[in-house]
Amino acid sequence: MVMGQKVLMKGNEAIAEAAVRAGCRFYAGYPITPQNEIPEYMSWRQYEAGGQFVQAESELAAINMVYGAGGAGTRAMTSSSSPGISLKQEGMSYLAGAEVPAVIVNMVRCGPGLGGIQPAQSDYFQATRGGGHGDYHMLVLAGESVQEMVDLTCLAFDKADEYRNPVLLLGDAILGQIMEPVTLPDPVDTAGLPDKPWATTGTGGLRRRNVINSLDLRPESLERHNLKLKAKYDRMASSEQRHAGYRIDDATLVLVAYGSTARICRRAVDLARREGIAAGLLRPISLWPFPAEAFEAAVPRAGAFLAVEMSLGQMVEDVRLAVQFRRPVYFYGRTGGVVPTPAEVLVQIRETAGACGASTAPAASGAARGGGLVK
Amino acid sequence: MKQVFARPRALSPGATHYCPGCTYGIVHRLIAEALDDLAITGRAVGVASVGCTVLAYDYFECDFQQAAHGRAPAVATGIKRTRPDAVVFTLQGDGDLAAIGTAEIIHAAARGENITVFFLNNTIYGMTGGQMAPTTLLGQRSTTSQAGREPGRAGRPIRVSEMLATLDGPAYIERVAVDTPAHAAKVRRAIHRALELQLAGAGFTLVEVLSACPTNWGLTPGEALDRIGREVISYYPLGVYRDSSAASPAGADAPGGISQ
Ligand SMILES: Cc1ncc(C[n+]2csc(CCOP(=O)(O)OP(=O)(O)O)c2C)c(N)n1
Numbered sequence: 038m039v040m041g042q043k044v045l046m047k048g049n050e051a052i053a054e055a056a057v058r059a060g061c062r063f064y065a066g067y068p069i070t071p072q073n074e075i076p077e078y079m080s081w082r083q084y085e086a087g088g089q090f091v092q093a094e095s096e097l098a099a100i101n102m103v104y105g106a107g108g109a110g111t112r113a114m115t116s117s118s119s120p121g122i123s124l125k126q127e128g129m130s131y132l133a134g135a136e137v138p139a140v141i142v143n144m145v146r147c148g149p150g151l152g153g154i155q156p157a158q159s160d161y162f163q164a165t166r167g168g169g170h171g172d173y174h175m176l177v178l179a180g181e182s183v184q185e186m187v188d189l190t191c192l193a194f195d196k197a198d199e200y201r202n203p204v205l206l207l208g209d210a211i212l213g214q215i216m217e218p219v220t221l222p223d224p225v226d227t228a229g230l231p232d233k234p235w236a237t238t239g240t241g242g243l244r245r246r247n248v249i250n251s252l253d254l255r256p257e258s259l260e261r262h263n264l265k266l267k268a269k270y271d272r273m274a275s276s277e278q279r280h281a282g283y284r285i286d287d288a289t290l291v292l293v294a295y296g297s298t299a300r301i302c303r304r305a306v307d308l309a310r311r312e313g314i315a316a317g318l319l320r321p322i323s324l325w326p327f328p329a330e331a332f333e334a335a336v337p338r339a340g341a342f343l344a345v346e347m348s349l350g351q352m353v354e355d356v357r358l359a360v361q362f363r364r365p366v367y368f369y370g371r372t373g374g375v376v377p378t379p380a381e382v383l384v385q386i387r388e389t390a391g392a393c394g395a396s397t398a399p400a401a402s403g404a405a406r407g408g409g410l411v412k
Numbered sequence: 413m414k415q416v417f418a419r420p421r422a423l424s425p426g427a428t429h430y431c432p433g434c435t436y437g438i439v440h441r442l443i444a445e446a447l448d449d450l451a452i453t454g455r456a457v458g459v460a461s462v463g464c465t466v467l468a469y470d471y472f473e474c475d476f477q478q479a480a481h482g483r484a485p486a487v488a489t490g491i492k493r494t495r496p497d498a499v500v501f502t503l504q505g506d507g508d509l510a511a512i513g514t515a516e517i518i519h520a521a522a523r524g525e526n527i528t529v530f531f532l533n534n535t536i537y538g539m540t541g542g543q544m545a546p547t548t549l550l551g552q553r554s555t556t557s558q559a560g561r562e563p564g565r566a567g568r569p570i571r572v573s574e575m576l577a578t579l580d581g582p583a584y585i586e587r588v589a590v591d592t593p594a595h596a597a598k599v600r601r602a603i604h605r606a607l608e609l610q611l612a613g614a615g616f617t618l619v620e621v622l623s624a625c626p627t628n629w630g631l632t633p634g635e636a637l638d639r640i641g642r643e644v645i646s647y648y649p650l651g652v653y654r655d656s657s658a659a660s661p662a663g664a665d666a667p668g669g670i671s672q
Binding site: 056058063065087088089094095097098099101103104107108109110111113127128135164218237238239241242246247248249250251313338352362363412 | 437453454455457459460467472473474475478479480483486487488489490492493494497498499515516518519523533552613628655660667669672
């Protein structure tokens with residue numbers, strides 16, 4: 038591949054290649070659809086890059102291999118899809134507690150249980166609310182295109198090291214499987230990455246031992262550690278909010294959607310504009326921290342917000358928290374692997390616009406198929 | 413004057429949290445002596461597991477990672493693959509290794525990961541207060557087998573060394589015991605052998621150490637050592653279950669590491 042050249046790549050493979058270029062030299066994973074192209078790609082590409090690939094015996098083993106490699110100072114990654122990510126939650130809690138950088142990719146599929154292999158966004162709570170046990174947070178990044186997932190993969194490795202914290206990349210079955218043109222980043226020189234003086238590289242007889250650990254049986258001491266982590270999460274919350282807007286500057290109805298759903302909503306916004314409805318889209322890119330500041334700018338202009346998700350209503354809770362009852366917040370969602378169409382979203386836009394300003398008609402009762410319109 | 417006894421340099425000063433009569437301290441000392449003798453403390457990375465060895469990172473002068481329950485072989489895999497020059501060892505109890513971590517130990521062994529596992533088999537869950545382990549002997553009382561382990565309700569104990577020795581991956585597996593000075597000398601030799609094989613890149617090595625848990629066995633320290641010789645060894649025979657120098661298929665093809 039010529040550097041800087043545009044290439045056509047499948048989302049999963051592009052993420053894997055971006056990870057290698059970002060300096061990832063250890064990958065462990067376990068097969069699960071719809072992310073199999075990531076381990077398949079890594080199985081040869083890591084060795085080509087001088088790294089290591091392990092097909093683990095389970096997602097539990099994979100995340101703990103990443104804990105070992107990340108703790109030893111190597112940029113390390115694992116990936117999976119929803120059921121496998123559930124198994125990784127204990128490990129993610131340990132990574133956060135022991136402050137081990139790592140990148141985890143979740144190509145979300147529909148649940149609960151074994152669910153299906155079609156796209157969904159129903160792991161939002163798990164991703165943004167901790168998922169594993171204990172007080173902790175991860176940076177959660179969600180792109181809407183293969184290019185953006187590539188860019189966020191590189192960002193994820195940098196932020197994981199910067200904060201010594203796991204970073205979760207949230208995609209879905211669409212973003213994993215779609216092929217799009219991408220420009221890949223130039224490879225980083227791993228030797229030039231910042232030192233990790235805390236890593237378990239062996240003391241060399243030159244320093245005191247380094248310990249990667251999350252255990253502390255002394256309450257005051259563990260509280261101090263947790264408060265130190267909290268200060269880090271506060272820094273992340275103020276510095277790492279990311280979002281994008283589409284036709285939002287004069288929008289009175291603001292759609293809120295992330296990932297693949299945001300692309301569908303953009304089309305719906307265009308259709309609504311043609312009908313004279315001043316719709317726009319606010320697209321969170323960081324799901325944790327949620328881009329609440331962007332809502333401060335949007336609230337004064339907006340008559341209402343409409344959250345659209347491939348779930349029964351998860352991100353909408355963060356929208357409500359950001360809007361703080363200053364405007365009505367509506368929700369439309371499809372679930373089970375059903376992907377909403379622009380025409381369906383347009384129906385919701387019309388009803389919401391009618392309910393909140395463009396007309397004085399009362400809110401339509403949740404008429405839509407599937408999720409329905411719920412205030 | 414000739415000094416005849418000293419704390420190994422690889423062993424941290426200070427007391428451990430182990431109960432009176434627990435034999436884990438002996439094993440720690442023997443590991444530390446081997447690190448000294450082979451001059452590898454500066455290259456060593458230990459992995460502490462969940463169980464009574466959870467605080468092992470406080471007891472050795474080398475780098476350490478604490479692992480989730482059962483996952484130490486996976487953590488060790490991640491360390492060794494990315495730090496091939498490190499000497500990586502785990503310390504695991506029998507609940508950790510033979511119950512919740514069964515998948516991880518079998519697959520690390522099958523892959524022939526070039527790591528060393530120190531498997532402390534005290535036939536019980538020590539840290540959580542004496543529940544039945546996969547290794548608990550038939551008839552042995554525990555807090556979850558109060559009338560003695562009964563096979564109709566709780567199955568039969570697992571012989572880990574024998575089971576892992578059926579795999580082609582491991583380079584070296586030996587079961588030893590710490591109940592007598594003569595046996596302890598064999599523990600020392602087994603620890604050296606395992607670490608030397610790792611240094612030679614031979615692949616997966618495991619030393620199972622039959623250990624005493626007087627507290628949860630409800631015995632005095634002396635009685636507990638006697639029990640190892642009287643009951644435990646007869647179900648878990650001592651000996652070398654695999655050694656790659658004895659024409660085993662393992663060895664030459666152990667996974668390498670990251671190039672850096
Ligand atoms: C996921 C998980 N399950 C259970 C525990 C509780 N736990 C802590 S130590 C332990 C038993 C350890 O027993 P063993 O491995 O035999 O080691 P020993 O304490 O005897 O050395 C258990 C079950 C835990 N910490 N994590």
